[in-house]
Amino acid sequence: MYLARGAEAVVILEESRVIKERIPKNYRLQDIDERIRKERTRAEARLISEARRGGVPTPIIYDIQDFRIEMQYIEGSPLKHVMDEEMSKKVGHLVGRLHSIGIIHGDLTTSNMIFSNDIIYLIDFGLAYMDSSLEAQGVDVHVLFQTFESTHSEHEKLIASFSLGYRESFVSADDVIERVKEIEKRGRYA
Structure with missing residues (x-):
């Protein structure tokens, strides 16, 4: 199929x-x-x-x-269909773990996450690569935040919840969140 x-x-x-x-x-x-x-x-x-x-x-x-x-095959729902603040915090934990081991997903969207049996699975690593730089991590998170904004009406709450989970699982989270803000400004004035 x-x-x-x-x-x-x-x-x-x-x-x-x-x-x-x-x-x-x-x-x-x-x-x-x-x-x-x-x-x-x-x-x-x-x-x-x-x-x-x-x-x-x-x-x-x-x-x-x-x-x-x-x-x-992960039987479940794309996260975009069941996304809420609790899920967003869990995603923050997962992305924090991913970044802690130096992996950039490259296409962090709620379509590339499957919710199955109370577990969120990351899928589609076709654009993933190894990089521990602040810029790469910031771009990765920025892509996710753009997804929140374009597909979820409560995107500010989702971003805040993600950030909580991300901070709990990744020591450099605050630096990355600051870099995301810089990346957003660059996009606005480009």
């Missing part, structure tokens, strides 16, 4: 497992395209596993082949 198609990959459900397969880009030379897709596939699987080892709920990786990752 087809689940999603993005710019980089197709995601299908096959025998209760998610298969994410990176699609070829015809504008690239075939050898280069294959190398890039293999590298990105391996990197994504590695970061999903690293996040899980760091205490962030993610799907279990079952297999990796050239351009495809076979992983656990």
Whole structure:
């Protein structure tokens, strides 16, 4: 069963497992395209596993082949459909853990979080990378705050709740929150 198609990959459900397969880009030379897709596939699987080892709920990786990752299907609701202040605080905890181990998700949205059995799972690490810089962490959180603003009417409360959870789980949270404010100002005047 087809689940999603993005710019980089197709995601299908096959025998209760998610298969994410990176699609070829015809504008690239075939050898280069294959190398890039293999590298990105391996990197994504590695970061999903690293996040899980760091205490962030993610799907279990079952297999990796050239351009495809076979992983656990998380039965649940996208967080955007059940988001409230309590959930936002939990997301703050998760993102704090993620940033504590040096992982930037790269696409922190409530669509890339699944709520299942009272657990929030982070999914889709296709844009994730390792970086412990304040700027990278600030951009990661800024993307999430923009999602709150564009999809949730109570976004100020969600941001405040996220910030509480983030501060509880990440020692540099205050610096990151300040950087998010700087990033917002840059966007307004650009």
